[in-house]
Amino acid sequence: MCRWLAYSGKSVPLETVLFQPEHSLIDQSLNSRLGHTTTNGDGFGVGWYGRHSEVPFRYRCLHPAWSDTNLRETARAVRAPLFVAHVRAATGTPTQETNCHPFRFGRWLFVHNGLIREYPLLRRDLMLAVAPHLFRWIEGSTDSEVMFFLALSFGLERDPGGALEQMAGLIEDVGHRYDVQFPLNMTVCVTDGQQIVAVRYSSETDSRSLFHSTSFRQLRALYPDDPRIIAAGDNAFLVLSEPLIEVQGVWEEIPEATTLVARGGEIERRRFVPRMPSQSA
Incomplete structure (x- = not known):
């Protein structure tokens, strides 16, 4: 499907x-x-937060990440305390730049791995649920972008976890109305540059893989002379589709139906429970 990661820590x-x-x-x-x-x-795409910018920067490209020399140069030149990155495997929508993650609105970035099953059948009903003032900002044709704008419609900027639960609840409700047994499979991440909110959930309780780092202090103890680990700092944090290195105890799998919130070195977990959007949303 896709692979993604989000990092926070020192630049x-x-x-x-x-x-x-x-x-x-x-x-x-x-x-x-x-x-x-x-x-x-x-x-692929990368999004990061600069020191004096209210809106995060993005670099997206429709070519494979492994062959893009400009990505390598950008990654060497840019330093950031928080960034997200995504490599895409398309699921029925075109390979074009506007379909590459991360998606952006204001300070918020969004990445997704998974799918809305039978999306062409559900698409109209889901898009009509996007708030009118947000609808014009949808640029591409993916289910992922619609998921983001549904969450924005349901209060993502006020309550990210609650908005994602309402987004999932609506997708499942619409899917079931069209006799789609398992409408949603997702690992998603949203961030405003201050916090990382990640969710692992699927209707069939068989979600795509998702892990988070356990302790950069432990990594520093294992690799005391590695300048990359020293530079990241003890409070650095990663949430990602697959571990970056094969070292026991460094990564912890995020359970099914879980919301994880990382902010300022603190990590909070809670159960993810889809629900229908509130009337106020």
């Missing part, structure tokens, strides 16, 4: 995570070990 060059680890995201674009597709070559 590091993007290449520290995207290119340098043994099983980096760029390696995963060619050699995914845990994904439903081994190759994720239908475009």
Whole structure:
């Protein structure tokens, strides 16, 4: 399907995570070990937050990540304290730049792995649920982007976790009305540059893989001379589709139906329960 990651910590060059680890995201674009597709070559994107910018920066491209020399140069030059990255394996929508993640609205970035099953059948009903003032900002044709704008419609900027639950609840309700047994499979991440909110959920309780780092202090103890780990700091955090290195105890799998919120070195987990949107939303 797709592979993605999100990093927060001290400012590091993007290449520290995207290119340098043994099983980096760029390696995963060619050699995914845990994904439903081994190759994720239908475009990529990176989004990051600058010191003096209200709106996050993005670099998206419809070409495979492994062959894009400009991505390598960008990842070497840009440093950021929080960024997300995504490599895409298309599920029925065109390979074009506007369909590449991350999707952006204001300060918010969104990435997704998974699918809305029978999306062409459900698409009209779902798009009509997007708030009118947001509808004109939808640029592409993916189910992922519609999921983002549904969450925005349901209050993502006020309550990210609650908005994602309402988004999932609506998709399942519409899907069941059209006799789709398991409408939704997703790992998603949203961030406003201050927090990372990640969810692992699927209607059939068989979600795509998702992990988070356990402790960069532990990594520093294991690799005391690694400048990349030192630069990231003890409070650094990663949430990602697949581990970047094969070291026991460094990664923890996020359980099914779980919301994870990371902010300022603190991690909170809670159960993810889809629900229908409230009347106020």
